[in-house]
Amino acid sequence: MSEANPCLSCGACCAHYRISFYWGESSEAPGGYVPLEYTEKVHQHMVCMKGTNSYPPRCVALRGEVGKQVSCAIYENRPTPCREFNEYELDGTPNMRCFKLRGIVPPATI
Numbered sequence: 001m002s003e004a005n006p007c008l009s010c011g012a013c014c015a016h017y018r019i020s021f022y023w024g025e026s027s028e029a030p031g032g033y034v035p036l037e038y039t040e041k042v043h044q045h046m047v048c049m050k051g052t053n054s055y056p057p058r059c060v061a062l063r064g065e066v067g068k069q070v071s072c073a074i075y076e077n078r079p080t081p082c083r084e085f086n087e088y089e090l091d092g093t094p095n096m097r098c099f100k101l102r103g104i105v106p107p108a109t110i
């Protein structure tokens, strides 16, 4: 596993996928934490991060330049898909979608 966090300079996944999630995570719902103004409705039960449901997608919370230096304006309150999408899976295997987006081959795992 790499030592530096590549997400600090990457941001590719924040500008590639539609980041959709259960509406109950938005601050519109009791206990919700993703700021409502950063979301838009997908359908009755789902919302997505604004900016990711159009082409080219780019989350409105993404700051900086993809591939150079980026940050998330709502990092502490980002939705579940963002929390669960990382360079490596929980079992330590490479997240192939992440590596593919970055155009690099993952290191061999034991």
Ligand code: SF4
Residues within 6 Å of the ligand: 006, 007, 008, 010, 011, 012, 013, 014, 085, 086, 087, 097, 098, 099, 101, 102
């Ligand atoms: S999870 Fe992967 S694709 Fe997303 S910002 Fe981090 S390194 Fe880039």
Ligand code: SF4
Residues within 6 Å of the ligand: 013, 014, 019, 049, 059, 060, 061, 062, 063, 071, 072, 073, 074, 075, 078, 079, 082
């Ligand atoms: S909420 Fe943050 S981590 Fe999630 S897609 Fe937007 S910028 Fe990326």
